Amino acid sequence: MAKRIDVSGLNAYYGAHKAIDDISMTIEPRSVTAFIGPSGCGKSTFLRTLNRMHEVTPGGRVEGKVLLDDENLYGAGVDPVAVRRTVGMVFQRPNPFPTMSIFDNVAAGLRLNGKYRKSELKDIVERSLKGANLWNEVKDRLNKPGSGLSGGQQQRLCIARAIAVEPQVLLMDEPCSALDPISTLAIEDLIGELKERFTIVIVTHNMQQAARVSDRTAFFNLAAVGKPGKLIEIDETERIFSNPSVQATEDYISGRFG
Amino acid sequence: MDYSTSPLSETPPPPPAAASVSGRTVRPGDRIFLGLSRGSGVALLVIMAAIAAFLTYRSVLAISGDKSNFFTTLDWNATGTEPKFGIAVLAFGTVVSSVIAMAIAVPVAVGIALFISHYAPRKLASPLGYVIDLLAAVPSIVYGLWGALFLVPHLSGLYGWLDDYLGWTGIFSYSNGAARSLFTVGILLAIMILPIVTSVSREVFLQVPRMHEEAALALGATRWEVIRMSVLPFGRSGVISASMLGLGRALGETMAVATVLSPSFLISASLLDPGGGTFAQNIASKFSEADTFGQDALIASGLVLFVITLLVNGAARLIIARRKEYSGASS
Ligand SMILES: Nc1ncnc2c1ncn2[C@@H]1O[C@H](COP(=O)(O)OP(=O)(O)OP(=O)(O)O)[C@@H](O)[C@H]1O
Numbered sequence: 269m270a271k272r273i274d275v276s277g278l279n280a281y282y283g284a285h286k287a288i289d290d291i292s293m294t295i296e297p298r299s300v301t302a303f304i305g306p307s308g309c310g311k312s313t314f315l316r317t318l319n320r321m322h323e324v325t326p327g328g329r330v331e332g333k334v335l336l337d338d339e340n341l342y343g344a345g346v347d348p349v350a351v352r353r354t355v356g357m358v359f360q361r362p363n364p365f366p367t368m369s370i371f372d373n374v375a376a377g378l379r380l381n382g383k384y385r386k387s388e389l390k391d392i393v394e395r396s397l398k399g400a401n402l403w404n405e406v407k408d409r410l411n412k413p414g415s416g417l418s419g420g421q422q423q424r425l426c427i428a429r430a431i432a433v434e435p436q437v438l439l440m441d442e443p444c445s446a447l448d449p450i451s452t453l454a455i456e457d458l459i460g461e462l463k464e465r466f467t468i469v470i471v472t473h474n475m476q477q478a479a480r481v482s483d484r485t486a487f488f489n490l491a492a493v494g495k496p497g498k499l500i501e502i503d504e505t506e507r508i509f510s511n512p513s514v515q516a517t518e519d520y521i522s523g524r525f526g
Numbered sequence: 527m528d529y530s531t532s533p534l535s536e537t538p539p540p541p542p543a544a545a546s547v548s549g550r551t552v553r554p555g556d557r558i559f560l561g562l563s564r565g566s567g568v569a570l571l572v573i574m575a576a577i578a579a580f581l582t583y584r585s586v587l588a589i590s591g592d593k594s595n596f597f598t599t600l601d602w603n604a605t606g607t608e609p610k611f612g613i614a615v616l617a618f619g620t621v622v623s624s625v626i627a628m629a630i631a632v633p634v635a636v637g638i639a640l641f642i643s644h645y646a647p648r649k650l651a652s653p654l655g656y657v658i659d660l661l662a663a664v665p666s667i668v669y670g671l672w673g674a675l676f677l678v679p680h681l682s683g684l685y686g687w688l689d690d691y692l693g694w695t696g697i698f699s700y701s702n703g704a705a706r707s708l709f710t711v712g713i714l715l716a717i718m719i720l721p722i723v724t725s726v727s728r729e730v731f732l733q734v735p736r737m738h739e740e741a742a743l744a745l746g747a748t749r750w751e752v753i754r755m756s757v758l759p760f761g762r763s764g765v766i767s768a769s770m771l772g773l774g775r776a777l778g779e780t781m782a783v784a785t786v787l788s789p790s791f792l793i794s795a796s797l798l799d800p801g802g803g804t805f806a807q808n809i810a811s812k813f814s815e816a817d818t819f820g821q822d823a824l825i826a827s828g829l830v831l832f833v834i835t836l837l838v839n840g841a842a843r844l845i846i847a848r849r850k851e852y853s854g855a856s857s
């Protein structure tokens with residue numbers, strides 16, 4: 269199910285403002301890649317170019333290539349809607365559909381993709397909720413609204429919703445930043461399990477988290493406020509945190525940044 | 527504890543001067559504002575009570591003077607020694623024309639609102655929204671004149687066609703008169719309430735949080751699916767409120783209806799044939815020539831319209847409250 273992502277020469281703009289400049293990298297399948305870097309360096313922007321969510325922002329524009337295995341996501345005739353069905357996304361703030369029940373939230377993506385029989389739907393919802401380590405907490409109230417869960421539970425519900433459609437890649441933009449340490453740990457454990465099946469990319473401001481969950485880490489930086497963000501380096505997480513090849517990376521990681 | 531000397535019965539009420547002794551400072555501004563707001567609140571209640579008392583009193587006079595059933599009589603004759611009048615025709619006409627208006631206006635308004643908020647390019651969206659807002663400000667007599675001079679002559683063709691294909695239902699049978707019917711009134715009312723329903727719905731659709739829409743987008747939803755999954759559920763109660771605003775206007779519309787309808791005190795199954803009447807239209811056309819008792823009778827019918835409006839609003843509130851748990855407003 270998991271696929272390799274190959275980015276080359278990627279620029280992204282908001283109107284006239286260039287947010288990221290000439291990014292190239294390879295993201296391995298069945299691994300966790302973490303994006304770190306100071307605020308405003310374009311991590312979220314870059315992440316959103318990987319499932320063509322960047323262009324839904326007014327003025328959003330992308331140049332360059334993103335290959336998913338061998339298919340260019342920005343090739344002519346590629347339907348962004350189809351791309352988003354293969355590359356799932358979890359947002360910084362949990363965003364379950366407030367008018368839908370827990371069950372319907374998880375089933376939402378499936379219902380978009382086609383017709384399922386009731387029993388099939390039930391099986392997939394259960395499997396996804398178990399996959400997101402949420403099943404035991406909600407199995408007795410699947411018909412209650414998803415917005416009635418705690419923040420951490422809501423975020424796991426969003427993960428269940430994203431994995432229910434069996435995407436190739438799962439993008440996560442600071443998925444734990446609105447959560448307490450216990451919920452954070454639950455989601456980190458979950459990421460460890462999910463990487464068996466998916467290619468995972470996670471943006472985080474938490475160095476320990478990057479070190480704990482990721483196999484490879486990419487460090488982004490920007491020359492000055494208003495300048496576009498750049499990829500400084502990407503390497504094995506262990507190397508980035510022990511012996512990075514660029515001084516700026518070491519400064520950032522050890523807190524000597526700015 | 528000795529209950530006979532409870533602190534409540536022991537402590538005398540503090541004297542008015544206590545406010546300043548207890549160290550609370552009351553500035554003149556506070557006192558003036560308090561007096562003003564309390565005064566206007568009381569005045570409002572008194573005025574409302576006075577209006578209600580007046581209307582009820584005169585209505586009771588009228589209904590007790592009515593020599594036939596006020597609710598079922600198909601006639602309006604409030605003069606002479608044997609006054610016979612009833613609201614059946616008016617209630618029927620008011621409800622039917624408003625239902626027709628809502629059935630036409632709400633889907634169209636929601637469609638336009640969605641187009642402006644989610645489909646139209648921004649260059650087109652703002653002028654379009656502005657024009658819609660402008661339409662809401664056109665006086666109703668202008669709509670009435672347009673209805674009488676343009677709509678009525680042009681609808682006969684459509685009604686003839688409806689009669690050919692749906693005449694067998696009885697509802698759509700049409701016998702070639704001027705199209706001054708309840709259905710025409712319904713169409714005109716639909717056009718009149720369209721701007722307000724559109725404009726309020728559009729505001730609500732524009733307020734859907736970005737993050738709800740992105741949730742749907744990230745699952746691979748098309749634009750229409752985003753609207754179905756995120757926008758419409760979030761906007762549901764807002765659209766109901768908007769429709770209620772429109773319905774309120776339709777139920778109470780006077781001049782436009784009086785200009786277009788050719789009234790009669792008959793309940794006819796055919797909505798396309800001329801005839802019928804509404805509360806507001808009937809009051810407007812009869813009030814100036816009525817004697818005191820005739821006015822009382824009209825006031826009584828106005829009271830019924832008021833009660834219908836209240837019931838409709840109450841029902842709408844119930845619908846909104848029943849799904850509060852699922853409303854998007856909380857998160
Ligand atoms: N919707 C937008 N419209 C215009 N400019 C934007 C928009 N979103 C982000 N930007 C700009 O793009 C640049 C990159 O922003 P981005 O959100 O990708 O940063 P980030 O690395 O995710 O930061 P953070 O760590 O704070 O989330 C910033 O200069 C930002 O001001």
Ligand SMILES: [Mg+2]
Nearest residue numbers: 311312313441
């Ligand atoms: Mg970000």
